[in-house]
Amino acid sequence: MMGDVASTLLSVRGLRIWAEPEGRRRTIVAGLDLDVGRGEAVGIVGESGSGKSLTARAIIRLLPDGVRSEGSILFEGTDLASLSEAEMRLVRGRRVSLMFQDPFTMLNPLLRCGEHILEMLPATGREERHVARSEMARRLREVGIDPDAVAPRYPFELSGGMRQRVALAAALARDPELLIADEPSTALDVTTQAEILELLRGIQRARRMGLILITHDLRVAFSICDRIYVLYAGNLLEVAGSHELEAAPLHPYTLGLLLSEPPVDRKLERLVPIPGSVSAPDDVADRCAFAPRCRWATDVCTTGRPLLAQVGPGRWSSCIRVHDIAGEMAALRERSLAPAPPSPPSHQPLLVVEGVSKTFIPGRGRHVEALRGVSIQIDDGESVGLVGESGSGKTTLGRCLVGLEEPDAGRISVAGIDASHAVRLSRSERSVLRRTVQMIFQDPYSTLNPRHSVGWTLAEALRTADAGLRGAALQRAVSALLERVGLPAAYATRRPAALSGGERQRVAIARALAVRPKLLVCDEPVSALDVSVQAQILNLFRRLQAESGIAYLFITHDLAVVRQVVDRLYVLYRGEVVEEGPADVVLDQPKHPYTRRLIASIPGVGGASAAIPGLGSEGST
Amino acid sequence: MKPEPASVPGAGAPPSAPSVRRTRPPIIVWIAFVIVGMVIVCALLGEWIAPYPPNEQHLMVGDAPPSARFLAGTDVLGRDVLSRTIVGARTALVGPIVIAAGAFAIATVLGLLSGYLGGGVDSVVMRWVDFMFALPGPLIAIVVVGVTGGGFWTAVLVMLILFTAPDTRIVRSAVLEQRPRPYVEAARTLGVSPLRIMFLHILPNILPILAAYVFLDFAFGLVSLAGLSFLGLGVPPGTPDWGRMIFENRSILFTNPVGLLLPAFAIVITAGSMNVIGDWIYERISAR
16 A cells, blocks of 8 residues: 555555453554565654554564464565464574664673674684674674674673664674664663664665664654654554654644654743553554544544545555644644743752762772762752763762762752761751652652552651641542642552553652652653653643742753753763753753763754764763 | 462552463462362361371271271371371471461561661671571471470471571562662652561562462471471370371381371472462562
């Protein structure tokens, strides 16, 4: 059906994937058609639960136990679905290669990097060993690696970006015609991420290789793909060329994804989130999969499952109302770009950090200097960002502020109390401290005690602040907290396992709010959430600030997120603050070369992410 | 002790996990549950189930091989082996239950304090554990029980103390795994008291692991106590006890081998079943 590709390399028709735990069939992908042309880069974009990763595995027939698929997978005229396992082995690696998200688990920890490549190269005789070695060196150079330095090393000796390069070289060693890359850059730091994506794009073009890139990030897909398939709850909702999709999405879900990804170049008045969370494919089998969360859904959307229909040259959308609402969608996008008014400056310093240093000694004489004389200040009601990559010390600083770590040197003063050494504080000082600063953690899955109900957790937090609270008053306080973070009061009886990631993070925020803090330290609060849920949580943070004038310290690596919520910004690099100032000034006119590189590495912004000498992010992490 | 396949503690995988395994327990686990159930019934109702009073002597019969009247034959004093085996389930259960439960109660407190508080408390507890590990356990038990002439409960107490050391290590390592989790750190940030964090936050999360080890402790306790009884330590002479029966019936190995084999078999399948159940619980937890 998408026959405008000159020479089709892969053509998937009617792919269905399902799992059968205990005989109950659970749909994962409900019928998917996909074409990849020779030399074409195709993106499959979807949130968690959309079925994108299992689609990739179904193509190469590496589905996990208990998951089955049907449909035809024509690769150069051969139906991969009909091949025997032995024949399939001749296809994998040689003609179709797969690359995974986690560069560490993908490489055998006991094999040196060079051996990974040697193993994948076509078999050569004993006398040709030097031929193989020079071939291996050539392959490593192709992915930008110095073979003499890296080939004799083990994977654990390399940084994440280097490992992903080795993994790419191994995946390419047999010169496949099609490479499937499953979130190849997600586990990496922003600056490294940009390098890997650029490398992938360059190699794909140079080799005229087919590429299927699987990602949750539309901006990543825009930056390297020719065409994009938008997958949601096991259904294809939209197919279009990258540029067309970016300019004018023709499905409310794609628009929603675009709008909930905060732009990096401006602070918006309000992000437009997608309400709710991703449905299970079987719950929406008889209707438009996105109807439960769609602002334009009408009765017609729930009467049957709409099929992908051509709406323009090279464009398909499964929205039946696409022609009715195209104007409204464009208008919403226009409106959503309204910039936020600048927030009034505050005066009262709430937290002052002066020259704080912290060194970890993990043993065997090694020293890790996490913080080297960091000074920051946060005023009452102000929202401050702390930006840096992993290893920059940003999390350590956050943990020092709430007393989970103690600085070796320097002073932390919170609301006039010297909080540098929690053990030396009096009981009353400590309780003032706790009521002033609270923390939100990154991982929504372990931030709540899995053994206790939401209500129990919140009640405990409330009672640490006010031990006299009990009975009906306590219940009312719990309900009020839940409502403040946008959850129904009935959630109090639920266990964390019954909540989605976004809901858990809301409960975690409610728990922190229970002691009425003046400052929330948020350590990557949305980075583990789906894109559509991220915007909901960011809006919640902004609403809470407007309601109660709470101050924030946002610790993150994501500059677009930080722009949406903060007034001022500190850039942390290897334990030192290298740049600070109002967020728009730092982001629009960065002075320090590291800040510039951070900004340039955002997909779709910098383009040329020139590596700056002496600032390699490839150091040991 | 009833099989509850659907409600194993700790089987709460996040809803987004792609392959939630909720498989039924394998057949061997069912068999283990049935065997343990039978042993419990024997322990509770031994005298009513057994065909003869365990200490009744059928002097005219002597040590006879199995017959229609005595299904497992009789021992050298003319007592019914089957009846003694059935009633012997009581000491076989009570001792190991006290050992496993007691050792874990102590180990849980020590492990939580040591793992959560760290520092000096940790050093003291762990040095004590190291010291206990350096002792030759079975030998100590034999010496203590033998010298004091102590009997069954002394043997149980000695075993209980010996088991506390390895169990403390298990609890401590489970606590260390939970301690850096955000939910613990969030409670610390809120100012929740250390005792509350230990017993209301961490303990419920490590309980399934401990439950698995309690079963393994039971099995090991059963075998150890039976070993002491076999050496003539522990239960007083005349008590129907599996270990002691093996000891007493060595002499009739060739006239009535069942007198020795039946209690030995009982020990093996009871301990084995407990191991199977413990392993199964452990696997269920690790599969999360």
